[in-house]
Amino acid sequence: MWILFxxxxxxxxxxxxxxxxxxxxxxxxVTTFFVKAMDII
Known part of the structure; x- marks a missing residue:
């Protein structure tokens, strides 16, 4: 997921x-990938 971000x-x-x-x-x-990369979702 970090790669996508x-x-x-x-x-x-x-x-x-x-x-x-x-x-x-x-x-x-960008914000969606960032949130997913931070494992918030």
Whole structure:
């Protein structure tokens, strides 16, 4: 699950630097993977 989190975070940072309009759409996925990686769910 950590791999998914790191991948989504890297992708999210890429979207930030490229000023992508899909940024807000990617945010829930990053937070979901983070929560799962932290074993909160």
């Amino acid at each position: 790191f991948l989504s975070t890297a992708f999210f940072l890429f979207l930030i630097f490229s000023h992508n309009p899909w940024l807000t759409l990617a945010l829930p996925f």
